[in-house]
Amino acid sequence: xxxxxxKSNYTVENLLNFNMDLTKxxxxxxxxxxxxxxxxxxxxxxxxNTFSIYDxxxxxxxxxxxxxxxxxxxxDYQLLSYLGRVNLSAYDKYLLTASLRADGSxxxxxxxxxxxxxxFSLAWRMEQEAYMKNIDWLSQLKVRVGYGxxxxxxIDPYQSLSIYENKVDYADGDGNKLTSMQIKSLQNxxxxxxxxxxxxxxLDFGFFNGRLNGAFDYYRKNxxxxxxxxxxxxxxxxxxxxxxxGSLLNKxxxxxLNADIIRSNGWKWNVGGNIGFNKTTIENxxxxxxxxxxxxxxxxxxxxxxxxxxxxxxxxxxxxxPGLFFGYKTQGIIQEEDVVDGKVGYISSDGSTKYYTSSVGxxxxxxxxxxxxxxxxxxxxxxxxxxxxxxxxxxxxGFQTRLEWKNISLSASFTGVYGNDILNTNIRYEQxxxxxxxxxxxxxxxxxxxxxxxSNLYPSSTSNVKGVVYDRYIxxxxxxxxxxxxxxxxxxxxxxxxxxxxxxxxxASVKNAFVITNYSGYDPEVNSFxxxxxxxxxxxxxxxxxxxxxxxxxxxxxVRRVHDGDRAFGPCGPVLAQHREREAVERAAVDAAxxxxxxxxxxxxxxxxxxxxxxxxxxxxxxxxLFRQPSQTVDDCAGFAAPRARDDQNRAVRRGHGFELGxxxxxxxxxxNSVGRGCLRLSGRRPDPxxxxxxxxxxxxxxxxxxxxT
Numbered sequence: 180x181x182x183x184x185x186k187s188n189y190t191v192e193n194l195l196n197f198n199m200d201l202t203k204x205x206x207x208x209x210x211x212x213x214x215x216x217x218x219x220x221x222x223x224x225x226x227x228n229t230f231s232i233y234d235x236x237x238x239x240x241x242x243x244x245x246x247x248x249x250x251x252x253x254x255d256y257q258l259l260s261y262l263g264r265v266n267l268s269a270y271d272k273y274l275l276t277a278s279l280r281a282d283g284s285x286x287x288x289x290x291x292x293x294x295x296x297x298x299f300s301l302a303w304r305m306e307q308e309a310y311m312k313n314i315d316w317l318s319q320l321k322v323r324v325g326y327g328x329x330x331x332x333x334i335d336p337y338q339s340l341s342i343y344e345n346k347v348d349y350a351d352g353d354g355n356k357l358t359s360m361q362i363k364s365l366q367n368x369x370x371x372x373x374x375x376x377x378x379x380x381x382l383d384f385g386f387f388n389g390r391l392n393g394a395f396d397y398y399r400k401n402x403x404x405x406x407x408x409x410x411x412x413x414x415x416x417x418x419x420x421x422x423x424x425g426s427l428l429n430k431x432x433x434x435x436l437n438a439d440i441i442r443s444n445g446w447k448w449n450v451g452g453n454i455g456f457n458k459t460t461i462e463n464x465x466x467x468x469x470x471x472x473x474x475x476x477x478x479x480x481x482x483x484x485x486x487x488x489x490x491x492x493x494x495x496x497x498x499x500x501p502g503l504f505f506g507y508k509t510q511g512i513i514q515e516e517d518v519v520d521g522k523v524g525y526i527s528s529d530g531s532t533k534y535y536t537s538s539v540g541x542x543x544x545x546x547x548x549x550x551x552x553x554x555x556x557x558x559x560x561x562x563x564x565x566x567x568x569x570x571x572x573x574x575x576x577g578f579q580t581r582l583e584w585k586n587i588s589l590s591a592s593f594t595g596v597y598g599n600d601i602l603n604t605n606i607r608y609e610q611x612x613x614x615x616x617x618x619x620x621x622x623x624x625x626x627x628x629x630x631x632x633x634s635n636l637y638p639s640s641t642s643n644v645k646g647v648v649y650d651r652y653i654x655x656x657x658x659x660x661x662x663x664x665x666x667x668x669x670x671x672x673x674x675x676x677x678x679x680x681x682x683x684x685x686x687a688s689v690k691n692a693f694v695i696t697n698y699s700g701y702d703p704e705v706n707s708f709x710x711x712x713x714x715x716x717x718x719x720x721x722x723x724x725x726x727x728x729x730x731x732x733x734x735x736x737x738v739r740r741v742h743d744g745d746r747a748f749g750p751c752g753p754v755l756a757q758h759r760e761r762e763a764v765e766r767a768a769v770d771a772a773x774x775x776x777x778x779x780x781x782x783x784x785x786x787x788x789x790x791x792x793x794x795x796x797x798x799x800x801x802x803x804x805l806f807r808q809p810s811q812t813v814d815d816c817a818g819f820a821a822p823r824a825r826d827d828q829n830r831a832v833r834r835g836h837g838f839e840l841g842x843x844x845x846x847x848x849x850x851x852n853s854v855g856r857g858c859l860r861l862s863g864r865r866p867d868p869x870x871x872x873x874x875x876x877x878x879x880x881x882x883x884x885x886x887x888x889t
Contacts, residue, residue, distance in 0.1 A: 180226035181237050188218040208266045216258040224249035250345055256336040257285045274302040284332040287370050288339045294372040298327030319385030319392060324378075331373040334406050338421040341366040365417040373423065375402040393436035400429040401462075410480075424465045427501070431457035445585045452578030459571060464497050471496075472505065472564030473553040481505065483714050485604065485707075488615075488646045492602055493715050494566065502715030504568035504602055506648030507539065507559070508551040511635035512628050515545040525551055535559050539645050546628040546639025548611075548649060567650040570715045572657075573598025586669040592662045596703070601656035602648065603700045604707075610699070611651070612637055613644040658696035658703040664689045 194212040201207050227243025235242060264278035277299040283292045302323040305311060311320070344363040348356055377400040385392035404423040411417050437451035466478045471494065482493035482502065494505035510525050517524045522534035523543055535552040537543070538559040553563040574597055581590040609620050612627040619627075626632065628639040638644070667686040675683050696703050707714075 180224060181240060183223045185221045186219065188216065191215045204270045206268045210262075210264045212262050214258075214260045214262070216260075218254075218256055220252075220254040222252045254336050255285075258332070259283045270307070272304045272307040274300075274304070276300045282330055282332075282372075284372070286332050286334060286336050286338065287372070288368050291339075291369070291371040294330050294374070296328040296330055296374075298325070300325035300327075316386050318387065318389050319383060321383040322381075323383070324380045326376070326378050328374060328376045331375070331402075331406065334370075334421060338364075339366055339368055339370045365411070365415070365420045367421055369423070370406070370421060371404060371423055373402065373404050373406045375400055377401075390439040390442065391437075393434070395432065395434050397432045398430065402427040402429070426462040428460045428462050429457060431455060447581070447583040449581045450578070451580075452576065454574055454576040456574045457572075459500050461495060461497050461499060461501055464495065466497075472562060474565070485602075485714055488607060489604065489648050490646060492648045493570075500569060500571045502570050503566045504570065504600060504648070504650075504653055505564055506567045506650060506652075507563065508553060508565055508567060509649050509651050510549045510551055512638050513543070513545050513547050513549045514633055514635070515630070517549065518543065518545055523549060525549055527552075527555060539647055542643040544642075545630075547642040548638055548644065548651070550649075567648070568600035568602065568653040570599055570601070570656075572596045586671070588667045588669075589665070590667070591664045593659060594662050595657075595659040597657045599656040601654050601698060601700070601703060602652050603654050603698070604652065605700055606652045606654075607644065610637070611644055612640040613642045614640075615644050616640070654699060655697050656703045658694055658698065660694045660704070661692040662690065664692050 192212065192214045194210060197207075197209040197211075199207045225240065225246065225248050227240045227246045229244025230239065231242060231244070232239060240246065260280055260282045262278065262280040264276065267275040269275075277297075279295065279297045281293060281295050285292065300323060302321055305320040305322060306314075306317055311317065342363045343360045345358060346361050346363075348358055351357055377398060379396055379398040381394060381396040383392075383394045403426040405425040405427065407422060407424055408419045409422050409424065410419055433453065433455040435451070435453035437449070439447065439449050441448035461479075464478050464480070466480065468476050468478055471477060471479055471481070474494075474496070477496050479494055479496035479499075481491040482495065484490050485492045492504055492506065493502040495501055496503065513523055519534065521543065522536050523538065524532045524534050527533045533552065533555060535550070535557050538547075538550045539561075550559040551563070552559050553565050556562070575595065576597070577592070577594040579590065579592040581588060583589075608617050610623045612619060612623055623637050626634050627637045628634040628642070665686055665688040667684055669682065669684045672682070675681060694703070
């Protein structure tokens with residue numbers, strides 16, 4: 180295939196500045212301008228298959244048996260703006276700023292393209308008043324208030340137009356191919372700018388000749404005519420349509436403080452920090468009252484799905500913060516005593532024990548996840564879904580410090596968030612043993628529920644986990660990050676002037692030095708859907724700790740991954756997992772393989788890329804061979820993942836990791852018999868005698884050695 184991407188943009192700005200002293204005590208400054216932005220994006224794709232000479236690849240694309248020219252994707256738009264601003268200062272104490280800008284966007288149809296956004300601000304420098312000039316310790320005291328409007332046109336172009344595509348061709352009466360076009364998306368001619376109006380009031384202060392200074396701000400922002408993508412009923416023939424609907428309210432306050440603690444004898448030590456509290460509320464969605472899950476009589480809707488294994492995870496409700504997590508409440512793991520006459524007992528809201536007869540299609544046996552029947556109707560289903568978390572933080576903060584002595588300085592910066600929740604999708608794959616699980620962390624593997632190990636955190640490896648959102652996936656996302664540490668030395672100016680330099684410094688810095696958090700994933704700041712307002716607070720980064728694992732299969736067929744220091748992935752991981760749920764485990768395996776290829780260092784570690792194998796027939800052959808009687812051959816498995824293995828090895832070497840990749844095959848299969856026969860090696864050519872697979876047996880596949888599973 181050949182892909183051609185052409186992306187460009189340019190900006191033209193024309194500004195005129197004017198400054199004038201009206202009188203001794205009055206000064207006027209003004210700015211007028213015109214700006215123009217133009218963006219172009221075009222991607223073209225041509226693919227071919229069924230080659231007579233496969234080695235030609237893209238250079239022989241014209242020789243392909245089938246050439247497919249994809250429909251180009253084009254996104255062009257323009258933005259034209261006129262702006263003006265006036266600043267007036269009176270007696271150097273009273274300040275006025277007023278501005279107006281007009282923005283025209285090609286994303287909207289005529290009649291809605293232009294929008295006008297005014298703003299103004301007033302400030303009073305109180306320290307300049309005569310009655311305050313004698314206060315020696317006061318260096319600044321300014322009160323300010325402001326109002327402004329801004330706009331948002333951040334949607335794809337052509338949403339106000341009907342877009343056509345070539346979806347299906349048909350033939351005429353003689354069998355000749357005819358090209359057809361159909362409408363791809365529903366137009367909305369009434370689309371217009373999203374508008375935000377904001378009020379703010381603040382106080383700036385400084386004491387002791389500026390050695391201690393800070394600011395306090397209160398703000399209130401209201402956003403209306405939100406540009407949102409609304410789902411349509413299937414009968415419309417379209418999935419979604421872009422509309423203006425709803426309003427949001429943001430309000431909060433921010434406080435910052437900066438202090439020069441030491442400033443003498445060549446020493447300087449500065450410390451500063453800030454904190455902000457923000458509350459966002461959905462004021463209007465333009466919807467009718469309805470019931471959503473266990474919520475009765477609300478106006479709201481669910482966000483987009485975050486994957487087949489979860490479904491929608493966020494809910495948007497009038498009067499609440501946006502993007503609340505919505506799913507099923509749980510109470511640990513079903514224990515044997517919880518099951519009475521086929522019903523599962525749970526603790527209800529009044530503290531009593533009640534029972535349900537089914538749970539979103541899950542198994543009711545001990546070792547499965549125990550859900551809560553919120554509406555207490557005896558069945559756990561979609562009517563029991565409830566708010567289970569909030570991705571919006573209580574507050575954000577940051578602080579920094581800088582220590583100087585003569586020409587040497589050391590500085591550090593920190594940022595943090597407190598009170599937000601994160602939906603960690605990796606918990607479903609890595610910390611929830613089940614038939615659907617892929618590869619597990621060490622603690623989840625060793626502590627999975629069994630009749631002897633009655634865990635209330637990790638379900639059984641034979642449990643059944645459905646594609647819904649449980650509150651067990653929600654984690655505290657609070658963190659404190661050291662974002663930068665820098666050591667700097669300014670070379671003496673006398674040295675530098677001799678060689679033609681004025682200022683030269685040498686520095687060393689560490690970025691993202693450490694993070695303090697209770698979040699179990701890789702990074703609490705990672706957001707899988709950062710640019711999607713309908714999917715908030717989700718994290719989906721595979722293998723947070725990026726450690727090697729060994730894939731194991733128990734008699735029940737559940738694949739699990741065990742931490743094992745110097746070993747990497749067992750090559751049969753996806754093959755064994757395929758016996759239960761091929762699609763889920765292969766996807767997790769590919770993610771894990773890519774993550775480890777990015778992170779593993781050192782020539783002693785081996786990466787078995789068999790986890791990423793995709794060749795269907797050989798997968799089935801390997802799977803079937805592993806579940807035959809041990810006396811049968813497994814030669815069909817040899818080398819089934821070798822092409823992918825070589826690709827990953829080459830990619831890893833290019834990245835500079837330099838680790839070695841051994842031959843990937845399934846010939847070395849070890850069979851552990853719990854009765855006491857020990858660990859027996861099954862060779863594809865000369866199989867050793869051993870017991871057949873049974874309930875007490877375990878399989879492990881490794882290129883070098885085997886360790887007894889527990």
